[in-house]
Amino acid sequence: xxxxxxxxxxxxxxxxxxxxxxxxxxxxxxxxxxxxxxxxxxxxxxxxxxxxxxxxxxxxxxxxxxxxxxxxxxxxxxxxxxxxxxxxxxxxxxxxxxxxxxxxxxxxxxxxxxxxxxxxxxxxxxxxxxxxxxxxxxxxxxxxxxxxxxxxxxxxxxxxxxxxxxxxxxxxxxxxxxxxxxxxxxxxxxxxxxxxxxxxxxxxxxxxxxxxxxxxxxxxxxxxxxxxxxxxxxxxxxxxxxxxxxxxxxxxxxxxxxxxxxxxxxxxxxxxxxxxxxxxxxx
Numbered sequence: 001x002x003x004x005x006x007x008x009x010x011x012x013x014x015x016x017x018x019x020x021x022x023x024x025x026x027x028x029x030x031x032x033x034x035x036x037x038x039x040x041x042x043x044x045x046x047x048x049x050x051x052x053x054x055x056x057x058x059x060x061x062x063x064x065x066x067x068x069x070x071x072x073x074x075x076x077x078x079x080x081x082x083x084x085x086x087x088x089x090x091x092x093x094x095x096x097x098x099x100x101x102x103x104x105x106x107x108x109x110x111x112x113x114x115x116x117x118x119x120x121x122x123x124x125x126x127x128x129x130x131x132x133x134x135x136x137x138x139x140x141x142x143x144x145x146x147x148x149x150x151x152x153x154x155x156x157x158x159x160x161x162x163x164x165x166x167x168x169x170x171x172x173x174x175x176x177x178x179x180x181x182x183x184x185x186x187x188x189x190x191x192x193x194x195x196x197x198x199x200x201x202x203x204x205x206x207x208x209x210x211x212x213x214x215x216x217x218x219x220x221x222x223x224x225x226x227x228x229x230x231x232x233x234x235x236x237x238x239x240x241x242x243x244x245x246x247x248x249x250x251x252x253x254x255x256x257x258x259x260x261x262x263x264x265x266x267x268x269x270x271x272x273x274x275x276x277x278x279x280x281x282x283x
Contacts (some may be wrong), residue, residue: 005226011283046075048218050138050166050276052241055083056280058162064133067083067091069122069139069149072102076166080136081112090115091132093125093156123148127156134162139165139274143190143237154281163208163279170194172273177220178238181257182231183250188241198277207282214276224258224265 047208058064064087071077071092081088092115094100100117107115120126122144124176135153137144153163168190173179181188202210218271231239242250262268 004042013181013224038205045220045272046079047216048079049218050274051076051079051083052216053214053276054080054136054164057164058084058134061133061138062087064104065089065131066236067093067125067127067132069097069125069135069137069153069265070092070097070143071103071117072140073100074106076136076138077115078107078110078112081107081110081114084212086114088114091127092117092122093122095119095121100141116245122219123152125152125156126197129155130158131144132156132161133158136164136166138166139168141165142193146193147204150201150208154205157281159283161281163277165277165279167190167198167277168272168274169198176250176272177227177268177270178236181254183236183253183257184246185240185250189236189238195275199249202277202279209280209282211278211280214278216229218274218275219269220272221267221269222254224262224268227258227268228255 007194017050046072058067064084066080066088068077068080069087071094077090077092080090092100092103094103100119104117118126122140135157137149141149146264150163157163163230168176170186170189171194173189173192199210201206230236231247231251231254235241239247
C-alpha cells in the first residue's frame with residue numbers, strides 16, 4: 001500500500017533549494033515567518049474542531065497517504081497525526097525552511113515518525129501523479145496562487161481523493177474583531193478569497209468537485225491589551241502590510257473603537273469564523 005509513498009521519499013528529499021522558495025511570498029512576509037518559526041505556534045490559535053471533522057470524513061479509509069501543504073511549524077500537522085493515528089503517512093510541505101526545521105523538532109518531541117518534510121511551493125509540488133489519498137491545507141491557502149494549487153492537487157490526488165482546505169473567507173474577515181474595529185484591516189487584507197471567487201476557481205479545474213463546505217465558529221475572550229500585543233507581534237501576517245507608523249496609528253484607532261463598543265475591555269468577547277472546503281477528485 002505504501003510502495004509509491006516510500007519510493008517517492010527519495011525524490012522528495014532532494015528538493016532543498018530554499019532560494020527559489022522565497023519567491024512564494026513577498027520578501028517581508030517570508031522573512032517574518034523565518035524569524036518567528038520557533039515561536040509561531042505560540043503566536044497563533046490552533047483549533048481541533050476541523051481536524052476532528054477531517055478524521056470523521058476519512059474514517060472509512062484504512063490507509064491515508066496525504067500531504068499537508070503550507071504546514072508551517074506543525075501546529076495542525078501534529079493534530080492530524082494524533083487524530084488519524086497509524087493509518088496516516090504524511091508529507092509535510094512548506095516554502096520556508098525555518099518553518100520546516102521547527103516542524104521537525106516539534107514532531108520529534110511528540111514521537112511522530114510517520115511523516116517526511118520537504119521544502120517546496122504549493123503551486124509546484126515535486127510529487128508523483130495520482131499517488132495521494134488526501135491533500136490538506138490549514139490557514140495557508142491565501143499565501144498560494146489558488147488556481148495553481150488546485151491544479152497541482154488534482155494532479156497528485158488519486159481518483160476519489162480528498163482536497164480539504166481550511167481557510168478564512170473575506171466575508172468572515174470583515175465580520176471578526178479585526179475587520180470591524182482595526183482601521184484598514186479589511187482593506188489591506190486582499191489575499192483572502194470571497195466565497196464566490198473560491199468556488200469559481202474550484203469549478204475551473206477539471207475533475208475537482210466541491211462536495212461540501214463546513215463552517216466553524218469560535219468564541220474568543222481576551223483583553224484589549226492582549227489584542228494590541230497580537231497586532232504588534234503580527235499575530236496575522238496582515239499586520240505586516242502596515243508600515244510601522246501606520247500600525248501605531250491603527251492601534252490608536254483600534255483602542256478608541258474598542259472602548260466605544262465594549263464596556264469592559266478587560267474581557268472582550270468575539271467570534272472567529274473559518275470555512276472548510278471538502279473537495280473530491282472525480283473517479
